[in-house]
Amino acid sequence: MKSIVVALLIVASSPTLAAEPGVADYKHLGVASCATSVCHGKLAPAPGKHVALNEYQTWTREDRHAQAYRTLELAESKRIAANLGLPSATTAKICLDCHADNIPSDKRGPKFQVSDGIGCEACHGGSEKWIESHAAESVTHKDNVARGMYPSEQPLKRAQLCLGCHLGTKDRFATHAIMGAGHPRLSFELEAYTANQPAHYVVDADYDQRKGRIEGMNLWLTGQIESSRRMLTLLQTDMFSSGSMFPELAFYDCHSCHHPMDKIRWNALRAGAGIKPGTVRLQTQNLIVLQAVTETFEPAALTELVGLTNGLIRAGQRDRATVTSAAKALLDWVEKRDALTRRQFSAADVNAMRKTLVKYGATDKAGDYAAAEQIVLGLESLSYSLGDRDKKKAALDALYNAVKNDTAFSPQQFASAAANAQRAF
Ligand code: HEC
Ligand code: HEC
Ligand code: HEC
Ligand code: HEC
Structure with missing residues (x-):
């Protein structure tokens, strides 16, 4: 047990990347900045817009990523942390790196909260430079990407984003010690997991036109x-x-x-x-x-x-x-x-x-x-x-x-x- 604790402490103190390259280049303003009722927090899909604008509802009600931090507060996580000799799952970098948007403190805006779990910007990138501009009809997806939005529509970029947590990287990895402490086995398949998330967007002709068509195969x-x-x-x-x-x-x-x-x-x-x-x-x-x-x-x-x-x-x-x-x-x-x-x-x-x-x-x-x-x-x-x-x-x-x-x-x-x-x- 002692050697496991030492190994985890080394992981915790080294300057590691908690996010996919491109995701944490700019400040994350927090889920609260996306979720208002005039933005992505509508109760039902908004007619006549490119995007549904009820993404927050889908995420908060049906998407496990919204619960990922709260999972660390459960008895199951307390047990895993105790088995590993960690003081708490909610403060351990190794857990937060995959169960929250654990970016460095200088990248956290005033409304950012780590307890939001895997929020919008954990996948879509820090919105510091695009939050103001991205809602205008005249702004293209390419413009947004140039301002730091993560291109999650591109298959390879999406695979790298998801696998960063669902398989791991050299900086965050679910070791056998973590598994042995009680963590579930990780499995992943990009197409199925994309559907199961579940999707908070509709891939239709308008989407294809804005972002390009990507076949399931x-x-x-x-x-x-x-x-x-x-x-x-x-x-x-x-x-x-x-x-x-x-x-x-x-x-x-x-x-x-x-x-x-x-x-x-x-x-x-x-x-x-x-x-x-x-x-x-x-x-x-x-x-x-x-x-x-x-x-x-x-x-x-x-x-x-x-x-x-x-x-x-x-x-x-x-x-x-x-x-x-x-x-x-x-x-x-x-x-x-x-x-x-x-x-x-x-x-x-x-x-x-x-x-x-x-x-x-x-x-x-x-x-x-x-x-x-x-x-x-x-x-x-x-x-x-x-x-x-x-x-x-x-x-x-x-x-x-x-x-x-x-x-x-x-x-x-x-x-x-x-x-x-x-x-x-
Ligand atoms: C920052 C890390 C992280 C990223 C990035 C991430 N996930 Fe996850 N994902 C998790 C964690 C942690 C859970 C488990 C949350 C819980 O239940 O507490 C999860 C759960 C899921 C689940 C539910 C699995 C189940 O067994 O019910 C699906 C589906 C999923 N993720 C798909 C994706 C897809 C698709 C992507 C990429 C677009 C992605 N995830 C990106 C960390 C991440
Ligand atoms: C490499 C990323 C990674 C690390 C590190 C990691 N987790 Fe997870 N964890 C996940 C993913 C991904 C899932 C969802 C697995 C699935 O359902 O496919 C998950 C699922 C879980 C679950 C089950 C949640 C459920 O919905 O049933 C618990 C509990 C958990 N993790 C706790 C922890 C704790 C505590 C730590 C720190 C010791 C930790 N995790 C570290 C990625 C990670
Ligand atoms: C686990 C990763 C993940 C999280 C968390 C996440 N998204 Fe997404 N989102 C995606 C993926 C993947 C797509 C589809 C690919 C794309 O169009 O970029 C997408 C697409 C979108 C779209 C584009 C719809 C379109 O037609 O162009 C919007 C808007 C959106 N998400 C908003 C949000 C908001 C708001 C939140 C937070 C409440 C959020 N997302 C959280 C992964 C995520
Ligand atoms: C080389 C053999 C080997 C492989 C491969 C292996 N394990 Fe283990 N696993 C063990 C041993 C040995 C233990 C310790 C059992 C004990 O303490 O009684 C263990 C313990 C565990 C435990 C705790 C079981 C308990 O009763 O305490 C879990 C959960 C677990 N492993 C999951 C995994 C997962 C998930 C993988 C694949 C990512 C994996 N293991 C790969 C040998 C292996």
Whole structure:
């Protein structure tokens, strides 16, 4: 316990970035500055305006981000803080960095309150330079961005913003110590989480005209690529291992250690990859999804990607230097696919993508819970973007059922649910 406390204190005292680059460049004036009834605090959507102006209502009533600071006051958080030896969750920088808009004090305007949780400016950037100007009809989104508004409509920018807290950065990370103290496991899929937030804006023809059209497939793919990139980058830092007996366990597949012993998960695919039974595996869920993407759109490159992924898993059982070089090789491979996120996909392409995902589900590829979860989230997101989610509801419900509870997850049951669902896709 003592060593954990020391490690957290070091994190707390170092000058770290609590926000995504671009979010804290200017002063944050606080939710109260956005929420008045003449601004974004209307009770119902305002007719005839570009934006609904009731965003505050959606955020305060339905968006978990509005509760994120209050979560730190709950008994659950008190327990996590006590287990970590922290005086209080509401004052610990490590908690506030993800559960509030924890910007430096010189960036806080007079109405700013950290207890507002993850407020408007935590995502839209400090409004110091655009608060006065942004409401005028003649002002374009580009003008606002030039004055410090964060371009959260751009897929990559959005992925970086959300993943900064939902996966972490080198400055804020939910370590295994935090998990072991009782923090829930983090999972993320950009398209699904964007929908679940829930959206406080409407993407219609007017929106597309002002901000550009972004297809669900591109958003989903950007999330997968950016998650992989982020993992592979962090794996090459001291955060993964600074020389102690065990590396940072949060980089490993949680369920490779945490699952009941009576359900045997060993499978032929792992044997083929040169992985021995009873080994801890690095998290690869987003890389498995990238394999499915590659199989669909660049089949000639699949063998190479599978080889690199298996190399990373084997490296994760050896030492830091081997992990660094395996992660670097994979990152180089992923970087070269960046253009894929901006490609135009036809409905037939998205359909083909779904077919590969559900096929992966029906094989050992989804033998780990986190991979199965990504397959289900991806299938649902792509079904929304194809507009046939209601028609696929029965198949999607069966798949959700198979991943509903990670403790009870059975790879065999999931594979057979996916095999059944193959007919629907
Ligand atoms: C400053 C950190 C931060 C940023 C940035 C952030 N989130 Fe979150 N998000 C959180 C925290 C913390 C919670 C949990 C809040 C709680 O329940 O107390 C959360 C909860 C959520 C939930 C609810 C999850 C559930 O299990 O119900 C969704 C959905 C979500 N975030 C989506 C997003 C999306 C999409 C983005 C990017 C546009 C984003 N978040 C950006 C920190 C962040
Ligand atoms: C790297 C960012 C990060 C850090 C650091 C972090 N959290 Fe979280 N926390 C999240 C996110 C994201 C969620 C929502 C997870 C989800 O539902 O997908 C969350 C969820 C929670 C929940 C569950 C909330 C709910 O709605 O059920 C609690 C409790 C919690 N965090 C407490 C803490 C405490 C206490 C600390 C400090 C020791 C902390 N968190 C540090 C990102 C973080
Ligand atoms: C967790 C991140 C997050 C938080 C918190 C958040 N937003 Fe947003 N907001 C988004 C995303 C993502 C979009 C969609 C992309 C875009 O248009 O920038 C968006 C879009 C918008 C839009 C644009 C609508 C349009 O048609 O152009 C407005 C206005 C808006 N938000 C206002 C607010 C207000 C006001 C608050 C606080 C009460 C808030 N947002 C809190 C993420 C967030
Ligand atoms: C290398 C194996 C390993 C991996 C990988 C691993 N854990 Fe753990 N976890 C442990 C061990 C060992 C403990 C300590 C259990 C104890 O104290 O009884 C633990 C404890 C926990 C606890 C507290 C359980 C308790 O009963 O006190 C939670 C929650 C947890 N881990 C979550 C996670 C999450 C989430 C991940 C993935 C991000 C993860 N673990 C990855 C081995 C692992």
